[in-house]
Amino acid sequence: MKMTLTKDSRELKEPFIIARGPITEVGLLVVELEQDGIIGRGESCPQEFLGQSLSGEYDRLTQAQSRIEQGITRAELQELMPACSGRNALDCALWDLEAKTTGQSVWQISGLAEPAAPLEGDITVCIGDPEWMENKARSFTGFSLLKIKLNRELVMERMRAVRAGAPDADFIVDVNEDWTLAELERYAPQLKEIGVKMIEQPLKRGQDSGLIDYQSPLPLGADESCRDRDDLDFLVGRYDMINIKLDKTGGLTEALLLAKVAQAKGFGLMMGCMSASSLSMAPGFVVASLCKYRDLDGASMLIHDRTPSLRLEDGLIYPYDRALWG
Numbered sequence: 001m002k003m004t005l006t007k008d009s010r011e012l013k014e015p016f017i018i019a020r021g022p023i024t025e026v027g028l029l030v031v032e033l034e035q036d037g038i039i040g041r042g043e044s045c046p047q048e049f050l051g052q053s054l055s056g057e058y059d060r061l062t063q064a065q066s067r068i069e070q071g072i073t074r075a076e077l078q079e080l081m082p083a084c085s086g087r088n089a090l091d092c093a094l095w096d097l098e099a100k101t102t103g104q105s106v107w108q109i110s111g112l113a114e115p116a117a118p119l120e121g122d123i124t125v126c127i128g129d130p131e132w133m134e135n136k137a138r139s140f141t142g143f144s145l146l147k148i149k150l151n152r153e154l155v156m157e158r159m160r161a162v163r164a165g166a167p168d169a170d171f172i173v174d175v176n177e178d179w180t181l182a183e184l185e186r187y188a189p190q191l192k193e194i195g196v197k198m199i200e201q202p203l204k205r206g207q208d209s210g211l212i213d214y215q216s217p218l219p220l221g222a223d224e225s226c227r228d229r230d231d232l233d234f235l236v237g238r239y240d241m242i243n244i245k246l247d248k249t250g251g252l253t254e255a256l257l258l259a260k261v262a263q264a265k266g267f268g269l270m271m272g273c274m275s276a277s278s279l280s281m282a283p284g285f286v287v288a289s290l291c292k293y294r295d296l297d298g299a300s301m302l303i304h305d306r307t308p309s310l311r312l313e314d315g316l317i318y319p320y321d322r323a324l325w326g
Helices: 052-063 067-068 074-080 087-104 107-111 128-141 154-163 180-191 210-211 229-235 251-263 278-288
Strands: 002-018 019-033 038-044 123-125 145-148 171-175 196-201 220-222 240-246 267-269
Touching: 002 052, 002 067, 002 087, 019 052, 038 087, 038 171, 038 278, 052 067, 052 087, 074 087, 087 107, 087 251, 087 278, 107 278, 123 128, 123 171, 128 154, 145 154, 145 196, 154 171, 154 180, 171 240, 180 196, 229 251, 240 251, 251 267
Parallel strands: 123 145, 145 171, 171 196, 196 220, 220 240, 240 267
Antiparallel strands: 002 019, 019 038
């Protein structure tokens, strides 16, 4: 087995502003595994909030290259590396390589039923002034669910503007750890009145212990507070849903295990993504088939995506082309 690593940089169509700040460009790590002339690919988007960087994840895989090229299974990879973006790209490449080598699809290998129709998905309205957010929401015709990014400023002004722009849509609100418990208590009842269905990660990871005593009028979703299965026991009684992202779980293998255990513990499931290309969205689509909410709009934010690409249109995420992955 031969492993090739590539650092890729992609610009966004417009600044994507969340509580942590603006994003204008993303760095992607691409792994190619070649065996007997067959190539499997995977991609990840290292995140600073996870304590990772593109160069750091590149170096992590380079240091393990000789072991990887001896031949490694997905189960062995789980033991070789902790959950990280580098492991995600490598794990997804192993899935793709196995599918191409065996002639089976990832759906067959995983034992999951491939969706017979497109999946319903959301699209994201990032932070801006209220008028801009209203116009952005209005432009997303065909989407029945919008994910609204917020911080602690102009909360209800922005939400009223978005409601004016999308009078019939349901909303998920994503705070990216920016609120205090007092702010959550203040805004949650108002958000329920305006048609919000779930609040995602209102408090900082590690500062959300107090949610055990909070009776929320809306379901709460854990994003930054849920990385892999090790977090689930703490989340019980504090959150109602988890947001699964491959760069947090360290790959599709752990993501599927996380989904299974989380469902057994009574959590609802959401599939999320980073701003990355369709090569990252395709394995996410597999997990999305198990989820209530599906947030796979990352590739739509890029000026240049890969070809073939994952199609997101009029609120629907269409099955990926196996020429892309899996």
